[in-house]
Structure formats: structure tokens, C-alpha cells
Amino acid sequence: MTGLRQTQHLAREARHLAPGASEEAVHGRRVFAEGHGPVLTDLDGNQYLDFAAGTLTQSLGHGHPEVVEALTAQARRLWNVHDSATPDRAGLLDLLARLLPERLDTYAFFSTGAEVVEAALRVVQATAPPGRNRIGALRHGFHGKTMGARMLVHWDIGHQAFSGNSVLGYSPYCYRCPLGLEYPSCDVRCATLVRRHIAEKPNVSALVFEPVLGAAGVVVPPPGYWERIADACREGGVLLVADEVLTGGGRTGAFLASDLFGVEPDLAMLSKGTASGFPFAVLAGRAELLRRPEAAISGAYASTYASNPLGIAAARATLEVVERDRLIDRVRVLGEIMEDRLRVLESRFDRLGQVRGLGLLWGLEFVTDPAARTPAPETARAVYTTALDLGLRTSLGGHILRLAPPFTLDEALLEEGLRLLEKALERVIA
Ligand SMILES: Cc1ncc(COP(=O)(O)O)c(C=O)c1O
Known part of the structure; x- marks a missing residue:
């Protein structure tokens, strides 16, 4: 009561x-x-x-006392200098390079989940070869409420979905299989269809996915699902963009949930567990993508709160404790x-x-x-x-x-x- x-x-x-x-x-x-x-x-x-x-x-x-201490000390020193370098930022970059898979060695900082999803979409669009003008996502996925993110979300999030130029594939929601099949006799048909409709399509640039679908109710893919999709995306030239806003940072028992399913993303987004509730988000990517001149035009990764020193202090303290303990x-x-x-x-x-x-x-x-x-x-x-x-x-x-x-x-x-x-x-x- x-x-x-x-x-x-x-x-x-x-x-x-x-x-x-x-x-x-x-x-x-x-x-x-x-x-x-x-x-x-x-x-x-x-x-x-x-x-x-x-x-x-x-x-x-x-x-957490160490996060409080880091934030308090930072609050006494400096709050916002746009995305200029500050003393803590190099430490956070090194820490991320230790915690994330080696291939994800380049980072940009933002303030919310939706903002980092938008940044990833910009990178995808800027680097997509001509003709690859559609973006794949999974039914039941959730990526935020801004317009780009909503383009990928086709269930009711309180506003009508905005379908834009996205193409949706079946999520591995076995309890309510949209194909009316049972695992394992289904032979993971949902994945075969994702492969056909997204991974093998010459007009799709990327698949944006939650490795485990969080907002849909923690939908965990069965063995075989990601194996089938990830390899096909790689072969078909479709980027793998892991939305780890919710799962990233250790929550599933690995720093990235993608690792548990053998998926090697080209880009990964982290936010919720990264800075103990302080608004902060990380776009992690392979150098050849995030450093490509088309993606990294002046100001591409900057925004008012991107790289803000308080967020960096909170993230650094949080992830240091996760690693050390x-x-x-x-x-x-x-x-x-x-x-x-x-x-x-x-x-x-x-x-x-x-x-x-x-x-x-x-x-x-x-x-x-x-x-x-x-x-x-x-x-x-x-x-x-x-x-x-x-x-x-x-x-x-x-x-x-x-x-x-x-x-x-x-x-x-x-x-x-x-x-x-x-x-x-x-x-x-x-
Ligand atoms: C997987 C995923 N992506 C993106 C978002 C959007 O994050 P935010 O609410 O910080 O915009 C969420 C929020 O729950 C999420 O779970």
C-alpha cells in the first residue's frame, strides 16, 4: 500500500x-x-x-561509494566542455578496450540509449554501399523512441510505429512462435527466414538486433538461431549492429551478450548498466567503420552531452568496479x-x-x-x-x-x- x-x-x-x-x-x-x-x-x-x-x-x-566519489570529485572540477578531451576520457577508452572484444576497438560517447542507436544508424547509412538503403531489425525488438529507433520498432510503444525503410525478421520467440512451430523440430525456421529476408538481400545494409530481446520479455534465442543468421549476414555484406543498451556491461553473464551466442558485431551500443544510472552511452565499433571518412565527418559523434565529464567519471568508476571485483x-x-x-x-x-x-x-x-x-x-x-x-x-x-x-x-x-x-x-x- x-x-x-x-x-x-x-x-x-x-x-x-x-x-x-x-x-x-x-x-x-x-x-x-x-x-x-x-x-x-x-x-x-x-x-x-x-x-x-x-x-x-x-x-x-x-x-555505490566509488561511483559517488568519482561523480562528486568530478562535479567539483568540471561539468561540460562539449566533447573536448578531459583527463578521465583516455582512461575510459583504455578500460573499454580491455573489456570489449578486440575487434571493437574504437568508441564514441553519447548520453542515452536512443541517442546511441541513432548514432549507429548514422554510421550505417553513411558507410552503406550504393543500393543498400534498407535496415533490418527483429520483430519484438526495442531500440528507443526517437524517430530512427522507432523505424526499427514495430510494436506498440505508446505511439504508432514509424516503419520508414526498415525490414523486419522473425525473433526467436519460441513460446509464441509466429510460425506455429516447436523447437527443435522447427529446425529454427525463423532464422532461415531472417537469413532469406535480411542477410541475403542486396538492398539491406545492416541488421540491428538485441542478442537477447529485453523489453519484449527477455526472449533468449535457442541454439542455432544466431549461428544461422550471423554467418549469412557476414557473407551477404550486412553489418551486424548489436543493441546491447540493456544487455551490455555484464548483465547476461558476459560483458556483451553477443559473445554468448558467438555473434561478432561490427557495431555495439551500451548504456544502461554502463554508468550506474547516470545518462551515458557508448558506441563501440570496428575501426574501419567508425574511422571511415564518410562516417567520421566533423561533428559526427558530438552532441551537447556526448563525452560529458560527469558521464565519463560515472562510467569509468562503474566499469572499474565490474572489472576489479x-x-x-x-x-x-x-x-x-x-x-x-x-x-x-x-x-x-x-x-x-x-x-x-x-x-x-x-x-x-x-x-x-x-x-x-x-x-x-x-x-x-x-x-x-x-x-x-x-x-x-x-x-x-x-x-x-x-x-x-x-x-x-x-x-x-x-x-x-x-x-x-x-x-x-x-x-x-x-
Ligand atoms: C535494447 C534497448 N535499446 C535502446 C533503448 C532506449 O534507451 P533510452 O531509454 O535510454 O533511450 C532501450 C531502453 O530500454 C533498450 O532496452
Whole structure:
């Protein structure tokens, strides 16, 4: 239940705040006042384990002391000099070169996921050979809400999709196979069709993809999907552009989720987990693309907040801790515990149609009945609000709940969060 101070606060805000907030904010009705590590505190003093990690941003939890220190020190020194060099930037470039695959050795900095997706699209368009004027993407993919990004998003994100010059391929959504097939007897036909419609088309310049589709509910491709598509793209001259805005930085148990599927992208975009929630994004690419004169014309990678020293300080501190404390190993260890517990819940609750994920990124898909698999957004919403009332914050989108706790969580708090989730499920759907 939303406490009295929060209720009053929300009523005051509602007088002037434009509607159109996320489902999480609308149905959660909480006023979060503080965050420390994995714990949030609301205005009435109630505490929550944050299994949404901000908005999948707080890989180190809230207010990690080293990130706070780096930001505070930077705030005392310098805030914005456009994209001029600052002392920390070389350190961040070196760090990225250590963490990312060797072939992705050139970087440009931006401020949000959508902004870095737009930058990648500009590079693709600037370097595309004549005649390659279409861009491929996957159904159920999400890449942001700016016009270029929306060109690649064909499901309802609150505005009508803008189809532009994109061509869509089937995503590996086995639970709701658009071809009505079953894995593995399907022989991954969705991938064969992506190959035919995108990878082998002479008028397509790039495939922009989420290696694991996050916003669609953590859709994890089955073995064979990426193998079939990636090689064909390479052979067909179609660039592989990995949108790792959500997955990048370690969340799936590898620094890039693409690596888990053997995909070697030409460009990769990172944002959410990169700078602990400070607006920051990285475009990583192969030198021959990002340094091509057509792509790197004067000002191509600059914007008001691109390369801003505060973002650089936050990213550098965050990624240094991820590297030094071997947190990606922790993601894998905690991810296994999570998978075991969630599989038990999946088999126990009929209306929990499917649990999917890897590392510390999990999606729970709710249905009205397991045979028809009719989406049950009201159930997801009830589990979300009940879990909040019990002290667990998750991420809600339609009939899907996502769980993505910080990498710094200990086993006891992970178990505690999963116990709270189980309790919420018992209350709503037992
Ligand atoms: C894969 C992916 N790409 C792009 C975006 C857009 O990022 P932003 O909201 O920072 O514009 C998101 C946001 O959730 C995302 O998940």
C-alpha cells in the first residue's frame, strides 16, 4: 500500500505532471526517496529490495561509494566542455578496450540509449554501399523512441510505429512462435527466414538486433538461431549492429551478450548498466567503420552531452568496479541460483506460463491459462503491486515481469527477494 506521505505527494505532482508514465510508476505509486546498494526506501520509510536495479541501470546497486566519489570529485572540477578531451576520457577508452572484444576497438560517447542507436544508424547509412538503403531489425525488438529507433520498432510503444525503410525478421520467440512451430523440430525456421529476408538481400545494409530481446520479455534465442543468421549476414555484406543498451556491461553473464551466442558485431551500443544510472552511452565499433571518412565527418559523434565529464567519471568508476571485483563471474553464480528457484516457481504456478533468462536478467510471462497462453496483464500487474507491498520491486511491462537485480547482491538477499516473489505469487495466483 502506498503510504500517506506518498499519497499526498503524488496528488500534488498530479496537478502539473503530464500523464504517460511507465506502467511501473502508474501502478507502483511509490515515491522513492533513497537508494543504497540493493535497497530502496520510500517517503514513508518502507524498504524494498530493488530487483529492477533502477531501470536495469544499477549494476552496482544504488549509490555505490566509488561511483559517488568519482561523480562528486568530478562535479567539483568540471561539468561540460562539449566533447573536448578531459583527463578521465583516455582512461575510459583504455578500460573499454580491455573489456570489449578486440575487434571493437574504437568508441564514441553519447548520453542515452536512443541517442546511441541513432548514432549507429548514422554510421550505417553513411558507410552503406550504393543500393543498400534498407535496415533490418527483429520483430519484438526495442531500440528507443526517437524517430530512427522507432523505424526499427514495430510494436506498440505508446505511439504508432514509424516503419520508414526498415525490414523486419522473425525473433526467436519460441513460446509464441509466429510460425506455429516447436523447437527443435522447427529446425529454427525463423532464422532461415531472417537469413532469406535480411542477410541475403542486396538492398539491406545492416541488421540491428538485441542478442537477447529485453523489453519484449527477455526472449533468449535457442541454439542455432544466431549461428544461422550471423554467418549469412557476414557473407551477404550486412553489418551486424548489436543493441546491447540493456544487455551490455555484464548483465547476461558476459560483458556483451553477443559473445554468448558467438555473434561478432561490427557495431555495439551500451548504456544502461554502463554508468550506474547516470545518462551515458557508448558506441563501440570496428575501426574501419567508425574511422571511415564518410562516417567520421566533423561533428559526427558530438552532441551537447556526448563525452560529458560527469558521464565519463560515472562510467569509468562503474566499469572499474565490474572489472576489479570480477562481478561478471558473480552474475553467473547468482544467475544459476536464480534459475533454479524460478524453475520451481514456473512448475508450481500454472499461470506463470514461462520463465526465461540468463545471468541476472529474467522474464516471467503470465497467462490466463497454460494451454491457450492468453496474455494476462492484470495478473502480472497484481503480482507486481503485491510484491511491492511485500518489499520487492520488479519491472513491469504488459503481461511480463522482469527481474534484474544488481550484480553486487549477496546470496542471502537474492534468496530473500525470491521468497518475496513466491509469496506474491501465492497471494495472487495460488
Ligand atoms: C535494447 C534497448 N535499446 C535502446 C533503448 C532506449 O534507451 P533510452 O531509454 O535510454 O533511450 C532501450 C531502453 O530500454 C533498450 O532496452
